[in-house]
Amino acid sequence: MTDMTHRPRRSALYMPGANTRALEKAKTLAADALIFDLEDAVAPEAKAEARENVCNAVKAGGYGQREVCVRINGLDTEWGLDDLNAAVAAGPDAILAPKVIDGSDIDRLNDAMSRAGAPAEMQLWVMIEMPKAILNIQDIAEAVGRTRMTTFVMGTNDLVKELRANAKPDRMISMGTALSMTMLAARAYDIVAIDGVWNDISDADGLRSECEQGAAMGFDGKTLIHPSQLEICNQVFAPTPAEVEHSIDIIKAFADPENSGKGVLKVNGKMTELLHLVEAKRIVAVAEAIQAMEG
Secondary structure, three states, X not given: OOOHHHOOOOEEEEEEOOOHHHHHHHHHOOOOEEEEEOOOOOOHHHHHHHXXXXXXXXXXXXXXXXXXXXXXXXXXXXXXXXXXXXXXXXXXXXXXXXXXXXXXHHHHHHHHHHHOOOOOOOEEEEEEOOHHHHHOHHHHHHHHHOOOEXXXXXXXXXXXXXXXXXXXXXXXXXXXXXHHHHHHHHHHOOOEEEEOOOOOOOOHHHHHHHHHHHHHHOOOEEEEOOHHHHHHHHHHOOOOHHHHHHHHHHHHHHHOHHHOOOOEEEEOOEEEEHHHHHHHHHHHHHHHHHHHHHO
């Protein structure tokens, strides 16, 4: 099993719950995480059938080391509680809840999962996609200490709609504050942060550019809407061979008895402090986890 602390979440692929062929195909795709969607990707008249499809697929398994998550409809909808109860019974790795706006929402979702019989290791992921969620992001993040919440997923399409904004040509104009505030909260409270989707399936260069932007901001990975986007996403959000090699050199340098007690070293010509050692260990652990999954 992959170490949960450094589990790769480079790519989280949405799969429409109403499409049984897609749910089956997901078993062969190079996604770190699969999000079986009962919300946006499913029409109202297909909600019940999609719920049954998804739960049957989760129960049947066969997804290997891919992390399996079910996105439910909001608890304030007619489908939400039924989705949550059925999904918990099916036994995915995580439940993804849409449109949370404050810490009390996290408590309600956590309590509902517990009442439904969710084991302690079943995670709660939440969509950060509402203006109030951004304004309350610290309140939401603080729930991590008392609930099963582990992960923020950016809902950039909904966020753009709610802001009456335009994501082109540069999403940082419309969403920069929201993305940055979410990342600050995620890192302050040790929460996984997954970036929003890239909508233009045909624009691979645009996808790569936005992946690189998200990685530069600190996101752990990105949500995707099509399997063709996986290769670029997995590549960008993985440590490069050069980063891994340099990190190994840092670890070796600080482990050398000759450097015992030193707080600053020169490694490959670069001044390196103990804080760089912590990051080097993380990079190597992530690289090893990716290798273990792909192996």
